[in-house]
Amino acid sequence: MDLLRFITCGSVDDGKSTLIGRLLYDSDSVSLDVLAALENRPTVHGTVDLALLTDGLRAEREQGITIDVAYKYFTTPRRKFIITDAPGHVQYTRNMVTGASTADLAIVLVDARQGVVEQTRRHSLIASLVGIRHFVLAVNKMDLVGNDEMVFDQIVADYAAVADQLKLPHVTAIPLSALLGDNIVTRSKNLGWYTGPSLLEHLESVPAFEEATIADARFQVQYVIRPQTDDYPDYRGYAGRIQSGTYRRGDRVHILPSGQESVIEAIEVNQQEVESAAAPQAVVIRLADDVDISRGNSIVPVGSQIHVAKELEATICWMDERPLWPGRKLLVQHHSAVVKAVVSAIVYKVNVRTYGRAATESAQLNDIVGIRLKTASPLVVDSYQQNRATGSFILVDELSGDTLAAGMVDAMQNSFVPEPLGFTI
């Protein structure tokens, strides 16, 4: 049994929470006491309001909207699913970016009566920007348009333009009614003209995790294990998670950014030596040479096309109430590496409706902008397009510690690709 993480996105009242409630309910993932708590609450339709299964915080119940990312879980005999429920309104784009960053698939929900709206375009852009490859266009509330195939076809055609513009790799359109459960778990007679899979059938069959496992080998040191005990006087293990690809015993590797070279002497998983290990395994790597390595350093096979860079071009989603201006000093947290940096330029702002770019002086909350970053010490990066793990970072306020932005590397300037032997920065 494997694992699929997906995000649901849509405008207010598209029925996102109802859809999730329906998936949980129909897959028997809701317990009786939780249902009883729901049944004690007044509802509009006189039936159990499935949306209440996900609206967790009191403010949300009071306002009847979802204001933060919520995570829900359900399991079928084929898969464990982690659902990220991201809010729909304009001001909470940052939560959608947050939710989308860990997702393998995005369900873009549209109301059959409304069709593709500005929010649909915005959510599709964000999901594609953070590298989601699988999209489901879920045309909800089909019951309210008389289950009309023409309505569905029109929306699919409208969305094809969006998918085309964003170059979305895989899009599957499904007509459904979350409220009635049509085409959620089983295919519905009400939508007999539709011959594709139900939503759940599709979610169960989409390939998960294809990218990280086949990408080039990447590993960042999180923690150095040095027991210094009688049993292990000289043991020095580099603990971390394989970010992508496969590592093998005997691999020649570069330690970056320093550029030193060594050979993998052992790979340990739970204190057992293994011949090879792959993403996303958490491992300990031991090297043949006594080299100087600390947290945040990368260990990659010699010959890797990874970049050691102090100047980056990146797309960021700005998540702080106070706007970003050029010249701002902050921290870049690139997974386990943290370096000081300055935003040397804000190059453009993305129009989330037209997907066009326009010049801008500053970035406001929820803006998606292209920036240039100069870092005080080098980072070991790939472009986000190449590698979702090593191309992603966050910007952090040095004083408050707040997370200011999600960043994705587009390009590196004046960078080095490490070469075998004798390479130094």
Add this chain to the structure above:
Amino acid sequence: MSTPHFDYLDRLEAEAIHILREVAGQFERPALLFSGGKDSIVLTRLAEKAFRPGRFPFPLVHVDTGHNFPEVLAFRDKLAAELGEKLIVRSVEDTIKRQRLREPGGKFPSRNPLQTYTLLETIEEFQFDACIGGARRDEEKARAKERIFSVRDEFGQWDPKRQRPELWNVYNGRIQRGENVRVFPISNWTELDVWRYIQRENIPLPSIYFGHPRTCVVLPSGQLLGLNEHLRLDETDEIVERQVRFRTVGDSTCTAAVESDAATIDDIIADLLLAKVSERGATRLDDNISEAGMEDRKRNGYF
């Protein structure tokens, strides 16, 4: 090129180990909050996988309510000794005396709310900057929205509207003086995932998780509460002898038992697949009080 296959438990495990190592890398004085319950026992197994052959970079910290099950306390001491790791125990009893707090009254006096005081005192005493806990998002609706790295102010308060966005698997533990971070490595695990992991890893548990005969009080709701000296019984209370087990391990005064013959982990998983009542719903008396019960307590510094 063939790709290795990883089970969902492998993925959850790798994520949790990654989170534990981030705690070790980012904080000066972390601690692992250890209750003796199955979730915190799983955390210790994950910590072994993360840090062996080295020592844990944090002590185990237990907040003892004084109402804990004796079997669980014995198990706690045995496990800490076997691991060879430092165990710090601080008691609610002492906090009550020191801060002149009022003992909770009522028929089933729960010291759960007072645990928060002791926890905050302990954090201050040892200057812990990160506390690792075994909470899971599937336990409750407010928890479903909490980050894996959850920043608390110096009063331990959680502000759901000021949560940091948590992107990819980049965990931001940067804090100001006085603040601390609660870290939940098994956020994405469900109760069933935890049991399947315990089964797969063959992890020993305290005996009260398995079916055993126990003298119980029957509550008005029909729930069963193990008889103990802290309960204030009335003459009309119905006392019964039943074969029971516990699904969670909390205060003995507010953790109900479920009737069960389950003798092994396999039996428990079979039980669970049939069970129709959630873990907290089945066993916690305190969350039912208001629908927002957990949210209120978390805002006030509860785990």
